[in-house]
Amino acid sequence: MEKKLTGSLNVYYNLGCEKQLACDALGGGDTIVGKKRNMKTRPPEDRTKRDVTLCNKCCSTENCNQLLCSDLEKPTDSLPASSDIYVRLVGGSNAYEGTVEVFFNGRWGSICDDNWTNNDAQVVCNMLGYQGNGAQAFGGGYYYPGQNVIWLTNVTCGGTEPSLYQCQHGQWGVTQCLHNQDAGIACSSVTPEDDVIFLLDTGFGGVIFRMNLRTMSFTPIPLSTLYSPESFDYDPSLGRIYFVDARLLQIISMKFDGTDIRVIKQLDTNTRLDKIQIDPLNRMIFYSDDGNNLICSMNMDGSNFTQVIKSNLDNPRGIVLDPRS
Numbered sequence: 001m002e003k004k005l006t007g008s009l010n011v012y013y014n015l016g017c018e019k020q021l022a023c024d025a026l027g028g029g030d031t032i033v034g035k036k037r038n039m040k041t042r043p044p045e046d047r048t049k050r051d052v053t054l055c056n057k058c059c060s061t062e063n064c065n066q067l068l069c070s071d072l073e074k075p076t077d078s079l080p081a082s083s084d085i086y087v088r089l090v091g092g093s094n095a096y097e098g099t100v101e102v103f104f105n106g107r108w109g110s111i112c113d114d115n116w117t118n119n120d121a122q123v124v125c126n127m128l129g130y131q132g133n134g135a136q137a138f139g140g141g142y143y144y145p146g147q148n149v150i151w152l153t154n155v156t157c158g159g160t161e162p163s164l165y166q167c168q169h170g171q172w173g174v175t176q177c178l179h180n181q182d183a184g185i186a187c188s189s190v191t192p193e194d195d196v197i198f199l200l201d202t203g204f205g206g207v208i209f210r211m212n213l214r215t216m217s218f219t220p221i222p223l224s225t226l227y228s229p230e231s232f233d234y235d236p237s238l239g240r241i242y243f244v245d246a247r248l249l250q251i252i253s254m255k256f257d258g259t260d261i262r263v264i265k266q267l268d269t270n271t272r273l274d275k276i277q278i279d280p281l282n283r284m285i286f287y288s289d290d291g292n293n294l295i296c297s298m299n300m301d302g303s304n305f306t307q308v309i310k311s312n313l314d315n316p317r318g319i320v321l322d323p324r325s
Contacts, residue, residue: 088218092143096219098144100184109150110183113182119157120137122157123160125185137184139181141181150178155169200229205228230246249273250265271291275319
């Protein structure tokens with residue numbers, strides 16, 4: 001059985017027979033999570049709900065969520081081109097560490113820690129657009145024991161491969177490992193880069209993702225559930241993200257890896273925050289308030305607060321800045 005959570009990203013959580021991919025095959029076309037051209041597409045309706053009759057035939061108590069069902073055909077070792085391989089990190093305390101998950105055959109799954117080394121971690125860090133040198137490998141479900149299928153085991157990389165696809169590995173979906181053996185990594189350092197974009201998914205309470213445009217792999221930026229971003233902008237000069245939280249009525253700043261969170265401005269109870277824009281040249285923040293019918297500005301630290309437009313406005317929403325001024 002699968003549960004589909006609605007939102008702008010198509011995310012699935014498997015609630016039974018995690019390793020048994022032959023039971024009730026995925027069918028239909030691929031839904032590529034994290035690939036920009038498919039970010040907002042919906043999967044075919046016949047993939048939203050799935051009959052679990054076949055799954056129940058072979059998944060006994062000792063097999064379900066443990067091993068592949070032996071009496072069904074195992075998944076084939078087919079894979080798209082290396083440019084279509086995606087990885088993400090989950091469960092870490094920041095955006096550059098966590099359990100490694102790979103997207104294959106329409107599903108996210110983890111990697112067993114058998115033979116998992118720093119060379120393997122280096123390849124994953126490079127795929128995410130991070131620095132590979134100094135990457136560390138962790139096993140034993142160190143960050144977050146997964147809940148989906150375990151896709152790979154015995155991954156062996158030299159450290160210079162552009163993708164895990166080029167590394168030696170076992171057959172996809174065939175493993176005796178459990179999730180307490182999930183592999184994780186920590187990338188040595190993170191620096192702002194020109195080939196990344198940030199995406200906000202408001203359908204899941206406000207999750208900001210960092211995507212590498214070269215590999216299309218992405219990772220969520222860890223953020224406390226206290227916060228619920230509804231609009232954000234990025235300051236490339238300092239590598240900081242600024243977002244509005246309409247629930248807390250705050251304008252908040254953080255480093256692009258999710259650390260060093262600062263409240264820039266606490267606003268009054270009549271405020272209804274909508275959009276925020278950063279002017280990195282003049283070091284200014286602009287935002288719209290359709291509760292008070294205002295467009296306001298302030299310095300990047302929250303000082304010099306000014307009501308730029310305070311009359312003849314009716315529910316101001318979007319803001320566009322002219323970068324030439």
